[in-house]
Amino acid sequence: MRDTNQASRRGILRAGLTVLAGGIIATAAHAQDDSKVEQSVVQYQTKPNNGQQCSTCVNFVAPNACKVVLGTIVPTGWCVAYAPKSS
Numbered sequence: 001m002r003d004t005n006q007a008s009r010r011g012i013l014r015a016g017l018t019v020l021a022g023g024i025i026a027t028a029a030h031a032q033d034d035s036k037v038e039q040s041v042v043q044y045q046t047k048p049n050n051g052q053q054c055s056t057c058v059n060f061v062a063p064n065a066c067k068v069v070l071g072t073i074v075p076t077g078w079c080v081a082y083a084p085k086s087s
Helices: 002-034
Strands: none
Touching: none
């Protein structure tokens, strides 16, 4: 009967560690989103501005995201956080 109890304890510990690891991963993913700003804050628009566009910005993450701005980003869009990629 002792072997059964040990197996049950191990199962419970494994399950607990799995839940804990999942919570840590979810928290880290949420923290990354918290560092981004709303599109309106950076005056995001879906068209380029004087030849500047998201696809040529260091913050652009293909195919349609940004390191700085929340939400879906159009490659031909623009915002005040624009920073050109170095040549």
